[in-house]
Amino acid sequence: MGADYFRLRAAAPAEAGLLTDLVLRSKAAWGYDQTFLDTWREQLRIRPDEVLPRRTVVADRDGTPVGVATLDGRPPYGEIGLLFVDPPDMHHGIGQALYRHVLTEAGRLGFHRLTIDADPHAVAFYRRLGAEPVPGSEPPGPGELVRMQAWPPTPDPSWSAAWTGGPGRPIVVGNAAEFNAQFGGRPRGPDHYSCLAVFGADRPATVLLPMPVDDWWTGHVSEILGWTDTEVISGLADDGRMDAAIGGSPTLTRRIAAGRRQVRPWGWTPGLAAIALCPDDVVRAMRKYESKSKANALFHALAADHPGIAVLDQREITSFRRLKRELAHNGRMVLKRRHGVGGAGTLIVSADTPDLRRQVWDWMYGGALLEEFVEGDPAHRDVTFDAVVAADGWVHPVGTGLMHVETTAYRGVTVGPGVLPDDVARIAGAFGVAVGQALAAAGYRGWYDVDFVATTSGRLTPTEINLRLTGPSAAFHIQAALDRERGGRHIVRTVDQLRLGARLPSAALREHVARLTEHCASLDATLLVTIPTAAFDAAPYLGVALAARTVQAVTDAETAVRQAATALGDIFRDTELSPGDGRTGRTPPASRRPASA
Numbered sequence: 001m002g003a004d005y006f007r008l009r010a011a012a013p014a015e016a017g018l019l020t021d022l023v024l025r026s027k028a029a030w031g032y033d034q035t036f037l038d039t040w041r042e043q044l045r046i047r048p049d050e051v052l053p054r055r056t057v058v059a060d061r062d063g064t065p066v067g068v069a070t071l072d073g074r075p076p077y078g079e080i081g082l083l084f085v086d087p088p089d090m091h092h093g094i095g096q097a098l099y100r101h102v103l104t105e106a107g108r109l110g111f112h113r114l115t116i117d118a119d120p121h122a123v124a125f126y127r128r129l130g131a132e133p134v135p136g137s138e139p140p141g142p143g144e145l146v147r148m149q150a151w152p153p154t155p156d157p158s159w160s161a162a163w164t165g166g167p168g169r170p171i172v173v174g175n176a177a178e179f180n181a182q183f184g185g186r187p188r189g190p191d192h193y194s195c196l197a198v199f200g201a202d203r204p205a206t207v208l209l210p211m212p213v214d215d216w217w218t219g220h221v222s223e224i225l226g227w228t229d230t231e232v233i234s235g236l237a238d239d240g241r242m243d244a245a246i247g248g249s250p251t252l253t254r255r256i257a258a259g260r261r262q263v264r265p266w267g268w269t270p271g272l273a274a275i276a277l278c279p280d281d282v283v284r285a286m287r288k289y290e291s292k293s294k295a296n297a298l299f300h301a302l303a304a305d306h307p308g309i310a311v312l313d314q315r316e317i318t319s320f321r322r323l324k325r326e327l328a329h330n331g332r333m334v335l336k337r338r339h340g341v342g343g344a345g346t347l348i349v350s351a352d353t354p355d356l357r358r359q360v361w362d363w364m365y366g367g368a369l370l371e372e373f374v375e376g377d378p379a380h381r382d383v384t385f386d387a388v389v390a391a392d393g394w395v396h397p398v399g400t401g402l403m404h405v406e407t408t409a410y411r412g413v414t415v416g417p418g419v420l421p422d423d424v425a426r427i428a429g430a431f432g433v434a435v436g437q438a439l440a441a442a443g444y445r446g447w448y449d450v451d452f453v454a455t456t457s458g459r460l461t462p463t464e465i466n467l468r469l470t471g472p473s474a475a476f477h478i479q480a481a482l483d484r485e486r487g488g489r490h491i492v493r494t495v496d497q498l499r500l501g502a503r504l505p506s507a508a509l510r511e512h513v514a515r516l517t518e519h520c521a522s523l524d525a526t527l528l529v530t531i532p533t534a535a536f537d538a539a540p541y542l543g544v545a546l547a548a549r550t551v552q553a554v555t556d557a558e559t560a561v562r563q564a565a566t567a568l569g570d571i572f573r574d575t576e577l578s579p580g581d582g583r584t585g586r587t588p589p590a591s592r593r594p595a596s597a
Contacts, residue, residue, distance in 0.1 A: 130486025151487030267468030281443025
């Protein structure tokens with residue numbers, strides 16, 4: 001029997017006796033003896049005059065109650081007083097359906113948080129659905145109840161519908177490498193970073209990925225984010241050239257053309273824009289403001305109305321001799337390509353930089369940009385603001401985040417309540433919206449972000465605009481999905497390169513992830529693998545997202561997964577998983593730094 005053989009309805013007072021018997025049978029299923037059950041009989045009794053005040057709901061199968069739950073108390077704080085399923089009907093989704101119904105109803109009625117006195121045997125069930133032990137609760141004795149808490153689901157944010165283009169479900173295209181390549185160079189595989197496109201929309205209908213991904217990963221993502229019927233089509237373009245892969249497939253071309261109003265790529269390229277009929281103004285605006293010099297000019301034009309913003313002057317450098325003079329006079333400086341993403345187009349240099357000429361020689365060709373180096377506030381140096389320009393030109397703020405940057409390379413982000421000081425978030429948000437309004441006036445529609453360096457004086461220095469999906473966009477989409485599925489407000493931290501101590505084929509990777517998932521759950525955190533395809537590279541790594549309701553829980557989970565990743569070297573040795581040894585049937589590709597933030 002499946003999960004659709006029952007329906008949920010309000011309980012009737014006349015059913016109180018039947019429901020009490022059901023509750024006692026369900027309690028007995030845990031193996032308690034009759035003496036123990038007798039001590040609980042009055043506490044578990046449902047009286048006729050309590051059925052309506054307790055907002056009692058039953059799972060009904062052919063007119064017979066097979067599950068029951070109650071929502072007790074008054075907003076803003078209440079309790080899941082009872083949640084029991086008849087033993088013959090357990091393990092068919094009834095308990096989960098009752099739990100989600102109670103939380104949804106609680107949110108509708110204005111409850112902010114619910115407590116649960118859980119049977120010890122049911123703790124794993126509640127944890128799996130997002131509930132957590134109440135902090136500071138005394139450890140229960142044998143047979144005693146465990147005090148837990150849960151949060152009603154949070155409504156989808158306005159930016160979600162603005163991004164997807166309406167009530168339908170979008171088609172997401174993982175073309176990160178090809179997007180980057182249009183500004184110089186060519187796509188180079190393997191394109192691991194495009195895996196993040198899976199998190200480029202809420203409940204996508206279809207995701208197209210260049211590299212092949214295993215079914216276990218799509219199941220892992222779907223289970224955590226509450227997706228159903230999302231189709232992931234992978235292995236389309238090992239060389240990262242998604243335009244050619246889609247254009248060469250009549251089936252995909254027809255699908256993209258039919259859903260063009262809701263095609264959401266990592267970023268627009270001329271080839272994909274032609275297939276999906278993206279307006280020319282969008283592509284022109286994207287190409288213009290992905291330029292670091294054009295972005296800097298826009299920052300200068302807007303800064304006068306934003307006293308918390310300090311814009312750096314840029315100057316063009318066309319010769320190595322002039323660069324040497326600048327460095328001798330100013331010390332450390334930032335050299336930028338006209339285009340470049342994820343740190344690939346930014347270099348911190350000084351007169352003492354080893355082998356400086358070799359490092360920057362090709363940057364001089366065609367001109368590079370030079371800026372003052374800003375040390376930044378060590379507590380929150382690298383700040384990002386993400387937003388969506390909707391089809392009508394309205395700017396929908398998504399949020400601010402604290403990026404994790406190594407030298408100039410983006411490595412992840414933390415988003416959520418309290419991650420940044422309120423004044424920093426406010427300044428970034430106000431200026432970021434102004435940038436979005438200027439982009440909208442230029443014809444741009446879609447996702448964008450503005451990156452900043454927070455100075456020690458409390459001002460923000462904008463550094464670039466990205467007109468595409470971003471690393472932080474994945475974190476924001478994960479946060480919105482978890483807030484909806486598990487309630488409350490989550491803090492999400494992404495780690496785009498979690499270095500592994502050994503190369504892992506699919507089966508070993510799956511076992512490793514299962515252990516990490518269980519351990520993170522014990523720390524009241526959720527683990528989500530975001531980049532699974534690099535685990536068998538020559539320099540193996542995973543991308544992961546860690547989510548919890550406190551920064552400390554996220555930090556504890558990150559420490560745990562990093563330690564476990566390093567410890568893999570003690571379990572798997574390179575000599576046992578060498579290239580071409582027959583265990584995977586392929587030679588591991590060369591590793592590659594994520595190409596974009």
